[in-house]
Amino acid sequence: MLFNSYEFMLLFLPIFLAAYLLIRTKIKDYKKKESLLNILMILGSLIFYSLFEIKNTVILCMSIFLNINVINCIRLKKNTKIWMIAGVAVNIAILFFFKYSVVYAGMFFPVAISFYTFNQISYIVDLYRGEIKEYDLMDYLIYILFFPKILQGPLMGFAAFNDGLKKAYKDDMDWEKLMRGLLLLSMGLFKKVILADTFAKAVEYGFSAIPNLGRMEAILTAVFYSFQLYFDFSGYCDIAASVCMMMGFELSLNFNSPYKAVDIGDFWDRWHITLTKFFTKYVYIPLGGSRKGQLRTYLNIFFIFLLSGIWHGNGSTFVVWGIMHGVLSIITRMLKRAKKSEENQIVAEGKKICGTFFTFVYVTAAWVFFRASSISDALLLFKRMFVGGIRPFYSTFADGFNLDEIWYVIKMTPLMKFSFAWDFCLWLFLIAGGVIIFLGKNAVMYSKECKINLGTTVLTAVLLVWSIISFSGVSTFLYMNF
DSSP states (O other), X not given: OOXXXXXXXXXXXXXXXXXXXXXXXXXXXXXXXXXXXXHHHHHHHHHHHHTTOHHHHHHHHHHHHHHHHHHHHHHTTSSHHHHHHHHHHHHHHHHHHHHHHHHHTOOOOOTTHHHHHHHHHHHHHHHHHTOOOOOOHHHHHHHHHOHHHHTTOOOOOHHHHHXXXXXXXXXXXXXXXHHHHHHHHHHHHIIIIIIIHHHHHHHHXXXXXXXXXXXXXXXXXXXXXXXXXXXXXXXXXXXXXXXXXXXXXXXXXXXXXXXXXXXXXXXXXXXXXXXXXXXXIIIITTTTTTSSOHHHHHHHHHHHHHHHHHXXXXXXXXXXXXXXXXXXXXXXXXXHHSOOOOOOHHHHHHXXXXXXXXXXXXXXXXXXXXXXXXXXXXXXXXXXXXXXXXXXXXXXXXXXXXXXXXXXXXHTSGGGGSGGGGGHHHHHHHHHHHHHHHTSOOXXXXXXXXXXXXXXXXXXXXXXXXXXXXXXXXXXXGGGGO
């Protein structure tokens, strides 16, 4: 079940929240309340995930069964390192089996297998290291199955996740948090359904018709994909965070205005934050991190990004994407080691703006390889940016932005007299997306800090209604099959 579906928004979520709030507010005995809430979490999450087809649920249950046995072997305190290594190896082998069998054997790819496999790995390693003090089957199952984060993360550690959830069980119900959660839900849906899925129409056309693109269409295809991917993934994470906020529980922040980053290191401190932390804790540091000299540090950094590229996809385009980020990360780290001279405020601000512009352009160029079906297609898109010529947009490229609810308003204005009217919505979405990305507040931060008043209530209602009535035209969630 997708968050951006009628089933979730109008049926599953209201019923789940009603049951959750009823148990939290009406049951006074904590042990009984905890037990009932745990059962609700597990049953609700299984129902949520099972609606993606039963074969996905079979693979998930097999993975859980396998890992429970590994966990029990580690708990016996005999050959714990061997069992930890074996558990991690088997999880990775299963993940890669499905990733590559999709390409070479035509098998299906289990929904969200990467995210719940990474959670399994983190639990096994943390248990081995002694970071998990006490094993409880119900707590473990909730950690793996928890429906707000199973599809897209964030990849929270077990201790932080479990402590936060238990605290929510104990605290009194905060009705203001419920309202703030609704506001965040409306913003997340708007980012996913209205912005991401609208940009997706132009992106789909652009990458399917690269040889025919004009210069501006080629440039905007790349920019629109950057926008689409951000609004899609961060919007989905905002929805997950909003559901937890309404429950009185806080998920780890996964996106923090990443396109405001001043360099590539800053970008990865803001984009898919918990994946970066996962690779740092469970791969980079065990490889030696930055403790074994500069050359080893650079090799470790390069390996992490190469691994990230391979994880994201099977093709050579993903390898190129990983290499691009790895190379720039190493160069940036080298430059930061150089002695810094004193700068006045104007020069420093200028460098910051230039750094943000360069980082966005570079990341956007890397995303082209991430999205293109082949390296040659990616290179051809870059070529069209220089030799495509200046001409009007193809109607297919621009028409996707002419949403009925906006287009009808435009047709009633004097704008229709001008030749640019047919492209007006395209530029409107580009400007709106740019303002939100480069000037706007992070949605999670805004929902926590803003004043709850008539204005935010109207904003919540408008965005919720607009997004929900637009569900019929939405795409799937991009990161669901990673």
